[in-house]
Every structure is written in C-alpha cells, then in structure tokens.
Amino acid sequence: MKKVLLWISLxxxxxxxxxxxxxxxxxxxxxxxxxxxxxxHLHSLMEKAGMTGEHGQALxxxxxxxxxxGYPVFSxxxxxxxxxxxxxxxxxxxxxxxxxxPGQHVAAIALCIHDMxxxxxxxxxxxxxxxxxxxxxxxxxxxxxxTAGRLGLYYNxxxxxxxxxxxxxxIASLHGKADELLAQTEEQSIHAHQYYDALMKQVGxxxxxxxxxxxxxxxxGILKYPSGTPLLGHLLFDAGRIExxxxxxxxxxxxxxxxxxxxxxxxxxxxxxxMAIMHGRPFHIELGYEELLTISNIGVMMEYAPDDPQLxxxxxxxxxxxxxxLRGDTNRSRFVLSLHDKSQNALxxxxxxxxxxxx
Numbered sequence: 205m206k207k208v209l210l211w212i213s214l215x216x217x218x219x220x221x222x223x224x225x226x227x228x229x230x231x232x233x234x235x236x237x238x239x240x241x242x243x244x245h246l247h248s249l250m251e252k253a254g255m256t257g258e259h260g261q262a263l264x265x266x267x268x269x270x271x272x273x274g275y276p277v278f279s280x281x282x283x284x285x286x287x288x289x290x291x292x293x294x295x296x297x298x299x300x301x302x303x304x305x306p307g308q309h310v311a312a313i314a315l316c317i318h319d320m321x322x323x324x325x326x327x328x329x330x331x332x333x334x335x336x337x338x339x340x341x342x343x344x345x346x347x348x349x350x351t352a353g354r355l356g357l358y359y360n361x362x363x364x365x366x367x368x369x370x371x372x373x374x375i376a377s378l379h380g381k382a383d384e385l386l387a388q389t390e391e392q393s394i395h396a397h398q399y400y401d402a403l404m405k406q407v408g409x410x411x412x413x414x415x416x417x418x419x420x421x422x423x424x425g426i427l428k429y430p431s432g433t434p435l436l437g438h439l440l441f442d443a444g445r446i447e448x449x450x451x452x453x454x455x456x457x458x459x460x461x462x463x464x465x466x467x468x469x470x471x472x473x474x475x476x477x478x479m480a481i482m483h484g485r486p487f488h489i490e491l492g493y494e495e496l497l498t499i500s501n502i503g504v505m506m507e508y509a510p511d512d513p514q515l516x517x518x519x520x521x522x523x524x525x526x527x528x529x530l531r532g533d534t535n536r537s538r539f540v541l542s543l544h545d546k547s548q549n550a551l552x553x554x555x556x557x558x559x560x561x562x563x
Contacts, residue, residue, distance in 0.1 A: 230316040230363040233385040234301050234394035239434065240418045241394065242302040243403065243411040250296075252409065252441050252551040281333045285326065293323030294364065299411075301394075305367070310378060312385075313366040320361050327357075342379055344386035349375055358382040399434060399453045408438025409551075412450065419450070426481050427537055444526075444546035444553075451536030459533045465490035471499050486533040496522050521557065 234241065250256060285292060295316040302313050317323050327348060330336040336348040336357070345360040356375045358365040365385060367378050394400050403413050413436055416429040427450070429435065437450035451459075465488045468474040474489075481487045491499065502519050509515055526542040543550055 230298070230314060231301060231395070232388050232390055232393040233312075233314045233363055233365050234303055235306065235385065235388065236391075236393055236396040237306050238303045238394065238397070239413065239415050240304055241403070241413040244300045244302060245409050246300055247296045248409045249441070249551065252549040253555045254549075254552045255555075281330055281335055285329075291319065291322055292326045293317050293319035293321070305381065308381075309370040309372055310381075311368040311370075313368075315364040315366070317359060317362055317364050320359075323359065323364070327359075343383040345382065347379060347382065356382065358386060360386060399436060402453060403436055406436060406438040408440040408447075408449075410439040412437040412439070413453070414450075423450075426478060428482055428484065429534075441549055441551035443549055444543045446541040446543075446550045448539045449536065451532070452534075455535045457535065459486065459531070459536045459538075461486035461488040461531050461533055464488065465529065465531070467491070467495060468499065469495065471501070474499050484534050488531040489529070491528045493522065493525055493527075496525060496528065524553065524557065 295318040298316040300313055300315055302311070304310065305312055324339075327336060327339060331338055331348070334351055337351060339346045339348045341347075342358070345358045345363075345365075347356060347358045349356050354369040354371060354375050356367045356369075356378055358367065358379075363386060365382055367375070367382060369375050369378060390396070397403075397413075399413060403411055406412075413434070415432055415435060416427070417431065419427070419435075429452070434453035435450055436453045437448065440447045466477060467490050468477055474491075477487065477489050496502075497519075500518070500522070502515060502522060505512075505515055506519055524543050524545070526544045527540075529540045529542070530537070532538055541550070543553060545553060
C-alpha cells in the first residue's frame with residue numbers, strides 16, 4: 205500500500221507541474237466517521253523541495269523513469285502534460301486529503317478541481333492514450349479507471365476523488381461508494397468531526413489525525429497510547445530543521461518533561477531511556493552527531509568495511525545531522541531533527557541527498 209501511495213504521490217507531483225490558480229470547496233467528500241486523515245499541503249512541499257524550477261522538473265522526470273518503468277504510455281503522457289504547463293484544472297493551493305474508507309481496504313485522495321473544462325480535456329487525452337477508460341456517468345459524478353491499475357477517478361464540478369483498491373475487491377465495486385461520498389453535505393463530512401478544527405490549526409506542511417493503531421510500528425511501540433486514543437500531529441519542514449509532533453487530541457496544556465536534555469553515550473543508555481518512555485515517564489533526549497555515530501555503530505562498522513556502499517550512504521546521511529531531539533510525555537511528543545546547513549530548507553537538502561544517491 206505504501207508503495208502504491210508513493211506512486212500516486214508522484215503522479216500528483218507531476219500534474220502539479222501543470223498547475224494554475226483558483227479556489228473551490230471540495231472537502232465534503234471526507235466522511236465525518238474517519239479517524240485517520242492526512243492533510244498534505246502540496247504547494248508548500250513542492251516549493252520547499254525546490255521542485256518549482258527547471259532543476260525540480262528534471263528531477264521529477266528522472267523519478268518517473270524509475271517508478272513508472274512498467275507503464276511507458278502513462279509516463280509519457282504525464283511528462284508531456286507537465287512540460288506543456290497548460291494546467292490540468294486542479295487547485296494546488298488547496299491541500300490534498302488522504303484517508304482510508306471506513307471498514308474497507310481502500311485509500312482515498314480528495315483534490316479540488318477549479319477548471320472542469322480543462323480537467324475533462326486532460327481526461328479525454330489520457331483516454332485516447334489508453335491510460336484511462338472512457339468516462340461513465342454516475343449518480344453524482346463522472347468516473348474513469350486507470351487501465352493499468354486499481355485506481356478509480358471520480359469527479360464533478362469542484363471535486364476529484366481518487367480511490368485505490370488493494371486488490372481484494374474490483375474497483376467497479378467502489379462506484380456506489382464514490383457516489384455516496386460525493387453526495388455528502390457539510391454536516392456529514394469531516395467538518396462535523398469533533399477534532400477537525402483543532403487538526404486544521406496544526407502548523408505544518410503535513411497534518412495528521414490518527415489513532416495509535418495507524419502509527420508506524422516502531423513509534424507505536426514507544427508511545428504507549430491506549431488503543432483508539434484520538435491523536436493529532438504535524439510534520440513541518442523548515443530551514444535546516446524538521447519538526448514532527450503527535451499528541452492526544454484535545455490536550456492544550458504543556459508537556460511535563462525536564463528542560464535539561466539527557467544525552468546517552470552508548471546504545472545501552474539509549475535503550476534504558478526508551479524503556480522509560482514506554483513506561484510513561486516524561487522524556488527529553490538529545491543526540492548529537494557523535495552520539496548518533498556511536499549508538500548506530502556506524503563508526504565501528506566503517507572501520508571494518510570502509511567501502512561498503514550502504515554504510516557509506518548512512519554515514520553520509522548522519523553527517524548532515526547536527527542533533528536529534530525527542531521530548532514530551534504521555535500527552536504530547538515532539539521530535540526535532542536539526543541539520544548543519546541552516547541556509548536551505550531541510551526538505552530541499554533531503555531531496556538533493558536522495559538525488560545524489562539514486563538519480
């Protein structure tokens with residue numbers, strides 16, 4: 205699922221290169237019953253990653269060659285649209301909403317359409333290239349399906365809903381659900397959720413509404429929130445800094461950790477600190493470059509295998525880090541990664557690093 209979502213994200217990124225501006229409302233398709241929601245500010249991320257200029261567009265083309273290697277026609281059409289810069293009718297100033305359909309193994313993405321005529325011309329072009337099936341009329345929308353995958357596109361004036369099935373059920377079985385979502389009123393949508401307003405007040409390029417079950421396994425094992433606890437969080441990319449925060453929804457107080465950080469000098473001390481976190485104790489841990497090398501054992505391994513490409517890659521990545529800080533308690537936890545270079549956005553530095561390694 206993560207690989208397919210990455211693939212969709214690339215498609216979104218390529219189409220973003222054909223952007224044009226105008227606001228429209230569209231978020232009513234997200235049901236009020238969802239407990240897991242990711243709000244992604246694509247425009248902000250693309251700018252911070254340096255993807256707005258010619259260099260960024262060239263990088264997208266290189267990534268396309270790798271990720272869409274098995275779909276040459278689809279890749280060619282997306283790249284052609286991106287190079288023409290005529291717009292695809294999507295309002296990229298508005299965030300994308302990513303959420304699972306409650307009770308189904310289906311991932312959904314909601315985007316805002318502000319130019320229906322332009323969007324339909326793009327669909328027509330992709331149909332002629334046999335990338336999409338011919339559009340059909342549903343109760344609340346027109347729909348088309350990606351010929352090479354399990355992705356359905358449902359759209360009407362103002363909204364594009366993308367549904368990705370995991371293969372356990374045919375995409376055609378989701379047509380009725382798409383009509384239901386596109387017919388929702390504001391009272392039936394995420395706007396009626398208890399924590400929606402608090403979510404949208406989160407300061408970040410990516411905002412998160414979740415439960416402990418939806419967190420990454422490693423993080424879930426450390427932050428021992430009771431099952432079903434509503435959580436809110438964000439991810440922010442800044443100059444030389446990445447900040448992530450997650451905490452109990454509705455908590456507005458201050459976390460109770462010490463202002464003095466603990467700096468473990470070996471893996472045993474770090475393991476002890478992690479165990480303390482798992483037992484619910486407040487924490488404030490800070491790891492510098494030397495501590496990261498020591499605790500990860502990268503420094504020792506490099507002495508025995510200095511030419512190992514994977515070790516060199518990890519060592520090179522760690523060398524960019526000034527410090528990693530973890531602090532919080534059972535109500536709220538914050539993670540801050542500080543880089544040595546403060547002159548560039550951390551996301552731009554990360555993209556440049558990946559490009560050097562793989563592209």
